[in-house]
Amino acid sequence: MxxxxxxxxxxxxxxxxxxxxxxxxxxxxxxxxxxxxxxxxxxxxxxxxxxxxxxxxxxxxxxxxxxxxxxxxxxxxxxxxxxxxxxxxxxxxxQMNQIIEVRPDDFLVRVQPGVTRTQLNAALKKHGLFFPVDPGADATIGGMTATNASGTTSVRYGIMRSQVRDLEVVMADGSIIHTGGLSAKSSSGYHLTGLFVGSEGTLGAFTEITLKVYGIPETVIAGRATFPTMKQAVDGAMSLLAAGIAIARVELVDSTSIRQVNLHSETDYLEQPTLFLEFHGNEAGLTHDVSFAQELLEENGSVDFLVETDSKKRAKLWEARHNLAYAFKHGFPGKEMMLTDVCTPLSELTGAVVYAREVIDQSGLAGGVLGHVGDGNFHTTLMFNKQDPAEVQLAEEVNAKIVEYALQKGGTCTGEHGIGIGKKKYLQKEHADTLPWMKLIKQQFDPHNILNPGKILD
Amino acid sequence: MxxxxxxxxxxxxxxxxxxxxxxxxxxxxxxxxxxxxxxxxxxxxxxxxxxxxxxxxxxxxxxxxxxxxxxxxxxxxxxxxxxxxxxxxxxxxxQMNQIIEVRPDDFLVRVQPGVTRTQLNAALKKHGLFFPVDPGADATIGGMTATNASGTTSVRYGIMRSQVRDLEVVMADGSIIHTGGLSAKSSSGYHLTGLFVGSEGTLGAFTEITLKVYGIPETVIAGRATFPTMKQAVDGAMSLLAAGIAIARVELVDSTSIRQVNLHSETDYLEQPTLFLEFHGNEAGLTHDVSFAQELLEENGSVDFLVETDSKKRAKLWEARHNLAYAFKHGFPGKEMMLTDVCTPLSELTGAVVYAREVIDQSGLAGGVLGHVGDGNFHTTLMFNKQDPAEVQLAEEVNAKIVEYALQKGGTCTGEHGIGIGKKKYLQKEHADTLPWMKLIKQQFDPHNILNPGKILD
Missing domain, CATH: 3.30.43.10 (Uridine Diphospho-n-acetylenolpyruvylglucosamine Reductase, domain 2)
Structure with a gap:
C-alpha cells in the first residue's frame, strides 16, 4: 500500500x-x-x-x-x-485473552476478545454456568462477536448478538467507547452494541466483551433419529418446534455425509438423513418432552429414535455429526472445502435442502448437506480443486444457486458465517435498499476506510 | 415553526x-x-x-x-x-392497522404499525400462537418497536428488539427500505433492524413490522407469594433465576403499593412485599418447577405461596398487580404520576429497590415500587402536583437519585420506557462516549432533523 x-x-x-x-x-x-x-x-x-x-x-x-x-x-x-x-x-x-470478571449473580462474564469458547466454558463451569453459543470451531469470543456467530444451540439460546450486553470498542480514530452496560435490558439511545456485533472488524476493534451466561441445565439428554427422506427429517424437526419442545440442538445430516463418515471412520451408521438432538431442562419435564418428541418423530417416519443421558454416551451418539467436517476435509486430499451458509424461513427449509442436494448432485462435486435446522440454517460441504478453474466455477455456481434459492424465499445469504469477501455480491442483492445506509455508517465511523477494508462493503 | x-x-x-x-x-x-x-x-x-x-x-x-x-x-x-x-x-x-400475514409454520407475523398488542394476540390465538411482549398498556406494535418495549414477560421471551425480524422503514428523504428478512437469524451486513428498534421515531417511520411469535404454552400456572422484607422478596426472585426455573413473569410489588390497592379496591391483600409469578411449560415440567419454586421462596422467608392453573383464578391471583397503576392514578385526584424506570445488574437490584423506597419516603411524596425483577428492571409511581413547583422538583429529585444509583452500579437510566424528553440528560451521563457516534448516525439518516426532533438527542 x-x-x-x-x-x-x-x-x-x-x-x-x-x-x-x-x-x-x-x-x-x-x-x-x-x-x-x-x-x-x-x-x-x-x-x-x-x-x-x-x-x-x-x-x-x-x-x-x-x-x-x-x-x-x-x-x-x-x-x-x-x-x-x-x-x-x-x-x-x-495476548488479550483474560477472563476479566465472572459475575455469577448477574449471569454475566466480562472477557478480553482473545478468550476462546472452550477457555470461557472451563472458567464458567466452576460457577455452575456455561456460555451456549457453539459455532463448532474453538473460535475466540472477539471473532464470534465480529461475525455474529451462532451454531447448534441457537435454536434454544439465541445467536451471539442476543448474548452481548456491552462492548468496549476502539474506533478508527483511536477513541475508546463502551456501547452497553451490565443490565439485562435497556432502551437508552441507539443500540450500537447490536450494530457492532456482526460488523466483521469494519467499524471498530473490540477490546472487551460482556456476555450473558446461563446456568448449566439440570439434565441434558442427547438423541438421534434417522428418516427415509430429507423431507421427513426436516418435517420431523419442525414438528418438535411446533410442539414447543425444549430442544437445545437439532442438527440435520444428510445420507451423503453419513456415508462419508462411515468411509472415513470405518463406522456403520445407517446411511439415511439423520437428526441429532439435544434436550436441556429438568428431569421431569424432559422425560415428558423426550417421549413426546419420539411420538412426533415416529409420525414423520423415523423408526430408530435413540436417547442417552450419560455424558460419554451422549458424545458417542453425536459422534457422526462431530466427525463430519473432518471426514470430508481428510477424505478428499488435494481438495478444498467451500462451506456454504444460508438461512431460510422455516417453512421453506425442506424445499431448500432438497434443492441443494439436487444442485450438488448435478454438479458432480462431492459434498454433504448439514444444518442447524431449528433456525432454518444449513450448510453444504462442497469439495473442489482450487487449481482447477472448472471445479472452482462449479463450486461457485452451486453456492450461487443455493443462495439465490434462499433469497427468493425471503431468507438470507448468510445465517452465521458473515459476508466477509465471498458474500459481498449476495449482500448487494439481499439488502440493495439498505446498503447505502450501511455505507453512510461505515463512512462516518471509519472515514479513511482503514478497518478491514474490502469486507462487507466495497 | x-x-x-x-x-x-x-x-x-x-x-x-x-x-x-x-x-x-x-x-x-x-x-x-x-x-x-x-x-x-x-x-x-x-x-x-x-x-x-x-x-x-x-x-x-x-x-x-x-x-x-x-x-x-x-x-x-x-x-x-x-x-x-x-x-x-x-x-x-x-388507519394502518392491518395484520398483513400470519405465517404459523415460520412462527412469524407481518403487521402494520397501528396494530395493537391485544388485536395481534386475538388474531394469533386461532393459530395456537401468541406474541409475548407485554408492556401493560395496549400499545401499538409500531410504538412498542420504536421504544424497544418489554415488560412482564421479557425474563422468559426477551424484549421487543429480540422479536423484530424485519422492518419496513420510510426514511427522512422518503425512501423505503427493508432492514431484515424472514429467516430466524442472519449475519448479512450491519444490523440496521436493531438500530431502528428503540430509535423512538428519530431515524425513520415504520410502515411494516415482521415479528417472531410463539406457540401458546401447554400449561400456564400463576403464583403469588409475600415476604417480610423487600430484600427477601428480591432474593426470592433471584433464587428462581439461579435455579433455572422456567418463570415467564416475576413481578415485585411493594407493601405501599398493595396498601394503595387495598384502599382503592376495598380488598384485604396482605400489605407486604409481594411476588407475582407465572410459569409456562409442559405439565410435568411445571409441577416439578412450581414445587421447587415454593421451596426456594420459603427458604427466602415466604409462608404463603399460592398457585392457580385455571385462567380466571390466575387473573384473580394477579388482580392486585393489575390494579396497581389504576389505584395510584385514581387514588390521588389532581396529581400526576411520574413513572420512573431504571434497570440494574441483577446483583444490585435489592440495593436499588431498598434505596428507591427510602428516597421516596424521605421526599414525602406518595409512590409505590414495582418491578420486572427477573430483568433487574423496576419502576416507582411518584404522585405529584404539577401545579406545585416544589412537588415537581421533589419528584424530579427522586427520579434523579434512582437513576444515579442505577448508573453507578452499571445499570441503565431506562429499562423499557425509552429516552424521549425526560431522560436525555441521563443518556448523556450513561453513554457520554457513544453519544457522538449516535449523533453521526442521526445526522446521516435525518440531515434536516425533521424526525421527532428533540427526542433522544438534542
Whole structure:
C-alpha cells in the first residue's frame, strides 16, 4: 500500500514492545488466511497488543497513515474475514485473552476478545454456568462477536448478538467507547452494541466483551433419529418446534455425509438423513418432552429414535455429526472445502435442502448437506480443486444457486458465517435498499476506510 | 415553526385525502401528549396515512420544507415520545392497522404499525400462537418497536428488539427500505433492524413490522407469594433465576403499593412485599418447577405461596398487580404520576429497590415500587402536583437519585420506557462516549432533523 511508512515495524514496536510486532515470514503467512477457501494475502506486519491503550495507539497511528488494519483471533473464519486483502497490520488478540470478571449473580462474564469458547466454558463451569453459543470451531469470543456467530444451540439460546450486553470498542480514530452496560435490558439511545456485533472488524476493534451466561441445565439428554427422506427429517424437526419442545440442538445430516463418515471412520451408521438432538431442562419435564418428541418423530417416519443421558454416551451418539467436517476435509486430499451458509424461513427449509442436494448432485462435486435446522440454517460441504478453474466455477455456481434459492424465499445469504469477501455480491442483492445506509455508517465511523477494508462493503 | 408553509393542511390533504388530514382543535390536542407527565405541545396538523406510499410522500414533503414529523400510535408512551415538541406533523398510524400475514409454520407475523398488542394476540390465538411482549398498556406494535418495549414477560421471551425480524422503514428523504428478512437469524451486513428498534421515531417511520411469535404454552400456572422484607422478596426472585426455573413473569410489588390497592379496591391483600409469578411449560415440567419454586421462596422467608392453573383464578391471583397503576392514578385526584424506570445488574437490584423506597419516603411524596425483577428492571409511581413547583422538583429529585444509583452500579437510566424528553440528560451521563457516534448516525439518516426532533438527542 502506498501509505505504509518504511518505519512501520519500528513504529509498532514502539507502541507495543520489541517482541510484540513482527514481519517474520511464517507469522505473516499464519495471518494471511483463515479456514475459508479464499486466497491468502500477506499483511505487512503482525502486532500483538496486550491492552486497550495499545490497540488505541495502533489504530490512531494506522488512521493517521491510512494503513489497513485487520483484527485476528484464531483465524477460524469461513468467509475470509481475517485475510488482509490490502495488506497492512494484522492485530492478533491472542495476548488479550483474560477472563476479566465472572459475575455469577448477574449471569454475566466480562472477557478480553482473545478468550476462546472452550477457555470461557472451563472458567464458567466452576460457577455452575456455561456460555451456549457453539459455532463448532474453538473460535475466540472477539471473532464470534465480529461475525455474529451462532451454531447448534441457537435454536434454544439465541445467536451471539442476543448474548452481548456491552462492548468496549476502539474506533478508527483511536477513541475508546463502551456501547452497553451490565443490565439485562435497556432502551437508552441507539443500540450500537447490536450494530457492532456482526460488523466483521469494519467499524471498530473490540477490546472487551460482556456476555450473558446461563446456568448449566439440570439434565441434558442427547438423541438421534434417522428418516427415509430429507423431507421427513426436516418435517420431523419442525414438528418438535411446533410442539414447543425444549430442544437445545437439532442438527440435520444428510445420507451423503453419513456415508462419508462411515468411509472415513470405518463406522456403520445407517446411511439415511439423520437428526441429532439435544434436550436441556429438568428431569421431569424432559422425560415428558423426550417421549413426546419420539411420538412426533415416529409420525414423520423415523423408526430408530435413540436417547442417552450419560455424558460419554451422549458424545458417542453425536459422534457422526462431530466427525463430519473432518471426514470430508481428510477424505478428499488435494481438495478444498467451500462451506456454504444460508438461512431460510422455516417453512421453506425442506424445499431448500432438497434443492441443494439436487444442485450438488448435478454438479458432480462431492459434498454433504448439514444444518442447524431449528433456525432454518444449513450448510453444504462442497469439495473442489482450487487449481482447477472448472471445479472452482462449479463450486461457485452451486453456492450461487443455493443462495439465490434462499433469497427468493425471503431468507438470507448468510445465517452465521458473515459476508466477509465471498458474500459481498449476495449482500448487494439481499439488502440493495439498505446498503447505502450501511455505507453512510461505515463512512462516518471509519472515514479513511482503514478497518478491514474490502469486507462487507466495497 | 418558521419553515411551515401556510398551505400545509391543503398539501397533506392532496397527499392523503380530504378527511385524512386535519387541524381540528380536539384532534390537535389528542396528539399533543402521551401518558407521561410531560407538558403537551400541539402539532400543526394531524394526518392519517393508509399506505407506505403516503407515508413516503408525507416525509418527502416534510423533508423538503423542513417540517418536524412525529409518529403517533395510541399515545401510551411514558417519556413524551409522541409530543410534537417543535410542532409540525403528527402522523397517526391508526388507519394502518392491518395484520398483513400470519405465517404459523415460520412462527412469524407481518403487521402494520397501528396494530395493537391485544388485536395481534386475538388474531394469533386461532393459530395456537401468541406474541409475548407485554408492556401493560395496549400499545401499538409500531410504538412498542420504536421504544424497544418489554415488560412482564421479557425474563422468559426477551424484549421487543429480540422479536423484530424485519422492518419496513420510510426514511427522512422518503425512501423505503427493508432492514431484515424472514429467516430466524442472519449475519448479512450491519444490523440496521436493531438500530431502528428503540430509535423512538428519530431515524425513520415504520410502515411494516415482521415479528417472531410463539406457540401458546401447554400449561400456564400463576403464583403469588409475600415476604417480610423487600430484600427477601428480591432474593426470592433471584433464587428462581439461579435455579433455572422456567418463570415467564416475576413481578415485585411493594407493601405501599398493595396498601394503595387495598384502599382503592376495598380488598384485604396482605400489605407486604409481594411476588407475582407465572410459569409456562409442559405439565410435568411445571409441577416439578412450581414445587421447587415454593421451596426456594420459603427458604427466602415466604409462608404463603399460592398457585392457580385455571385462567380466571390466575387473573384473580394477579388482580392486585393489575390494579396497581389504576389505584395510584385514581387514588390521588389532581396529581400526576411520574413513572420512573431504571434497570440494574441483577446483583444490585435489592440495593436499588431498598434505596428507591427510602428516597421516596424521605421526599414525602406518595409512590409505590414495582418491578420486572427477573430483568433487574423496576419502576416507582411518584404522585405529584404539577401545579406545585416544589412537588415537581421533589419528584424530579427522586427520579434523579434512582437513576444515579442505577448508573453507578452499571445499570441503565431506562429499562423499557425509552429516552424521549425526560431522560436525555441521563443518556448523556450513561453513554457520554457513544453519544457522538449516535449523533453521526442521526445526522446521516435525518440531515434536516425533521424526525421527532428533540427526542433522544438534542
Amino acid at each position: 502506498s501509505g505504509i511508512p518504511h518505519t512501520l515495524l519500528e513504529d509498532l514496536k514502539k507502541i507495543t514492545a520489541d517482541d510484540r510486532a513482527t514481519t517474520n515470514e511464517t507469522m505473516l503467512q499464519q495471518h494471511s488466511k483463515d479456514e475459508s477457501h479464499h486466497t491468502p494475502v500477506l499483511p505487512d506486519v503482525v502486532v500483538f497488543p496486550t491492552t486497550k491503550e495499545e490497540v488505541s495507539a495502533i489504530l490512531t497511528y494506522a488512521n493517521e497513515h491510512r494503513i489497513p488494519v485487520v483484527p485476528f483471533g484464531v483465524g477460524s473464519s469461513l468467509e475470509g474475514h481475517c485475510i488482509p486483502l490490502k495488506g497492512g497490520i494484522s492485530i492478533d488478540f491472542q | 418558521s419553515g411551515i408553509p401556510h398551505t400545509l393542511l391543503e398539501d397533506l390533504k392532496k397527499i392523503t385525502a380530504d378527511d385524512r388530514a386535519t387541524t381540528n382543535e380536539t384532534m390537535l390536542q389528542q396528539h399533543s401528549k402521551d401518558e407521561s407527565h410531560h407538558t403537551p405541545v400541539l402539532p400543526d396538523v394531524v394526518v392519517f396515512p393508509t399506505t407506505k406510499e403516503e407515508v413516503s410522500a408525507i416525509l418527502t414533503y416534510a423533508n423538503e420544507h423542513r417540517i418536524p414529523v412525529v409518529p403517533f400510535g395510541v399515545g401510551s408512551s411514558l417519556e413524551g415520545h409522541c409530543i410534537p415538541l417543535k410542532g409540525g406533523i403528527s402522523i397517526d398510524f391508526q
